[in-house]
Structures are given as structure tokens and as C-alpha cells.
Amino acid sequence: xxxxxxxxxxxxxxxxxxxxxxxxxxxxxxxxxxxxxxxxxxxxxxxxxxxxxxxxxxxxxxxxxxxxxxxxxxxxxxxxxxxxxxxxxxxxxxxxxxxxxxxxxxxxxxxxxxxxxxxxxxxxxxxxxxxxxxxxxxxxxxxxxxxxxxxxxxxxxxxxxxxxxxxxxxxxxxxxxxxxxxxxxxxxxxxxxxxxxxxxxxxxxxxxxxxxxxxxxxxxxxxxxxxxxxxxxxxxxxxxxxxxxxxxxxxxxxxxxxxxxxxxxxxxxxxxxxxxxxxxxxxxxxxxxxxx
Numbered sequence: 168x169x170x171x172x173x174x175x176x177x178x179x180x181x182x183x184x185x186x187x188x189x190x191x192x193x194x195x196x197x198x199x200x201x202x203x204x205x206x207x208x209x210x211x212x213x214x215x216x217x218x219x220x221x222x223x224x225x226x227x228x229x230x231x232x233x234x235x236x237x238x239x240x241x242x243x244x245x246x247x248x249x250x251x252x253x254x255x256x257x258x259x260x261x262x263x264x265x266x267x268x269x270x271x272x273x274x275x276x277x278x279x280x281x282x283x284x285x286x287x288x289x290x291x292x293x294x295x296x297x298x299x300x301x302x303x304x305x306x307x308x309x310x311x312x313x314x315x316x317x318x319x320x321x322x323x324x325x326x327x328x329x330x331x332x333x334x335x336x337x338x339x340x341x342x343x344x345x346x347x348x349x350x351x352x353x354x355x356x357x358x359x360x361x362x363x364x365x366x367x368x369x370x371x372x373x374x375x376x377x378x379x380x381x382x383x384x385x386x387x388x389x390x391x392x393x394x395x396x397x398x399x400x401x402x403x404x405x406x407x408x409x410x411x412x413x414x415x416x417x418x419x420x421x422x423x424x425x426x427x428x429x430x431x432x433x434x435x436x437x438x439x440x441x442x443x444x445x446x447x448x449x450x451x452x453x454x455x456x457x458x459x
Contacts, residue, residue: 170318171203177421181429188429194253194449195428198311201249207319211236217327224332229342231285236320238279238313240272247272247312254308257453264300268308271298282309284362285342307447310362317341317363330368336375340365344445345375347423348400348411358409359423361446366423376407376445388436396420399433401442408442410434 178199182189213234223230251269255262271277280286281294282305295302321340333339338360345358349366356371373380379402388399396417401408410433412420420426431450438444444451 171199171205171315174422174425175199175203177425178428181421181425185429188431191453192428192431192449197249197253201246202315205245205315207315209239209242210316210319211238212322213320213324215324215327220324220327221329221332224328224339227333227335229285229337229339230321230324231283231341235280235283235286236316238316240275240279243279243312243316246315247308250308250312254304254452261304261452264298264304265308267299268305279313282313283341284309284344303447303451307449307452310447314362314364321363321365325365328367333367334369336369336373336378338363338365339367345409346446347427348398348409349423350398350411350413350415352415352418354415356411359427361424361427364424374402374405374407375409377402377405379404390433397426397430397433399437399442401437401440406442407445408437409445410437 175196178196182192182196213230213236215230215234220230223233251265255265276297277294284306287294292302295305298305317340324340328339336358337344338358341360341363343360343362343365346361347359349357349359350371351357354371355368357366358369358375359366369375370380372382372385374385379385381404384403386401386403388401389395390397396413398411398413399408400411410427410430412423412426414420421429427448431448434444434448434450438450
């Protein structure tokens with residue numbers, strides 16, 4: 168993954184600013200190291216021309232729906248093996264669940280692409296029940312294990328994308344829900360996909376999860392003092408929330424992925440107010456003691 172070195176540098180810089188998180192978020196550092204070792208050579212790439220991509224977006228269809236990737240299981244081992252090992256250390260229950268996942272993986276009982284949210288049967292419940300693993304854990308493995316190959320898969324299609332072609336809350340590339348929101352220097356709101364790295368714009372007063380556009384039922388929690396620029400945007404109808412950063416204020420913020428990983432305290436604030444998160448995070452698997 169070409170960007171891995173840059174992400175590792177960003178991660179180290181963030182931990183230097185928030186040293187209290189270094190131990191509890193150590194798993195992410197191991198994941199980034201695995202991404203850096205992984206080679207995209209031989210990994211599938213979507214070769215559609217710009218006109219084919221744009222035709223799908225104009226119909227409101229994410230590319231992966233009509234062009235699902237076929238990943239080689241063996242080529243993904245350098246990503247999944249260290250990830251499963253790190254996650255197993257979270258606890259006995261997680262370790263046993265991941266042993267079942269690894270056995271099913273080795274036996275070929277499911278294809279790697281069946282892990283993808285946009286291609287899952289019954290919203291992922293079928294696979295989760297078959298493997299005896301919680302949906303949160305399956306999704307966490309998916310997001311961290313398939314990010315590099317999905318970035319490779321959509322690399323050529325990115326150039327064809329234009330914000331005016333897409334007007335939905337889900338990712339135009341992989342159908343993933345947004346995990347972070349960026350307010351750019353121009354004031355536009357960019358949604359960021361943690362699964363494939365996609366970015367797209369959406370109106371400031373709009374819930375990406377239920378499409379609520381009523382300002383009276385949209386909540387914005389803005390941080391102050393040393394955390395100025397960070398925010399939580401939540402919907403009081405569906406109760407979904409999205410963390411974000413206003414780069415007009417926090418001009419030196421890291422990439423969306425790193426800022427998402429490095430702000431679990433914002434997740435805690437949202438959770439304690441009764442909001443839910445659409446994408447997997449470590450805090451869902453290992454909540455603080457007062458929430459366990």
C-alpha cells in the first residue's frame with residue numbers, strides 16, 4: 168500500500184499529541200504495519216472507463232454492486248493473519264470467535280468478497296450467524312483487512328469521479344457508510360469511507376444515514392479549547408452520528424482515517440448521548456469499563 172508510510176507517520180504524530188491513547192489503540196499501529204508490508208501486485212483493479220463509471224453513478228449505483236471484485240484468498244493472508252492475531256488478544260471470547268473465522272477462511276467456506284457490506288446477504292447477518300461471530304467483529308475484520316485491496320481495486324476509477332455525479336449517503340465506490348466527515352476550506356462537507364478510502368460531498372444539513380434534512384432534528388456537537396475544530400454530527404430521528412473535523416479551524420488535522428481512529432473520546436460522547444455509529448470501531452469491541 169503506497170500510502171502506508173504516510174499513514175504511519177500521521178499515526179505517530181497523532182499519538183504524540185494524544186499519548187494517553189498509545190496503549191489502548193496499539194492495534195491500529197500493527198494494522199498499519201501490515202498494510203505497509205502488503206504488496207498490491209496481482210490484486211484486481213477495476214478497468215472500467217470513465218463513461219462506464221459515470222453511467223452507474225448517474226443511476227445512483229455504487230460501482231461494486233455491478234462490478235464486484237474477486238480477491239485471491241492467499242494474497243490477503245499478509246493482511247488478515249496479523250489482524251486476527253491482534254484482535255484475538257482483546258479477550259477469550261474474541262479469540263474463540265476469530266479461531267472459527269480463521270478455520271472457515273482456511274476451508275474456503277466463504278469468499279472474501281462476501282465480507283463486503285454491499286455484497287453481504289441479509290446485511291451480513293447470515294455470515295455472522297454461520298460463523299458464530301458478532302457482526303461488529305466481522306465488520307471490523309472486513310474494514311481493516313480489505314482496505315488496501317479495495318483502494319487498489321478502485322484506484323483507476325477515482326479519476327472519473329466528480330462530486331456532482333453522486334447524491335447519496337453511501338460510498339459511490341463500495342456502498343460503505345461514511346465513517347468521518349471533513350469540512351473543507353471551502354465550507355463543503357466531504358464524507359469519507361473507511362472501507363475503500365472513497366470521498367464524496369453531501370449537504371451540511373442532511374443525515375447521511377436516513378436522509379433527514381430537518382435542521383431542528385440535526386444535532387452538532389462542537390469541541391472547544393485544545394480540541395477546537397473537531398465535531399460530532401448526529402441525527403435525532405435515526406440516532407446515527409458521524410465524527411468530523413472542520414479543516415478551516417483545524418488546518419493541520421491528519422487524514423480522515425487517522426483522525427477517526429485517534430478520536431475515541433468523541434465516540435464516547437456520542438454513545439453516552441444514545442447515538443449509534445454506522446461503521447465498526449475498536450471502541451465497539453472493547454468499550455471502557457464503565458460501559459462494559
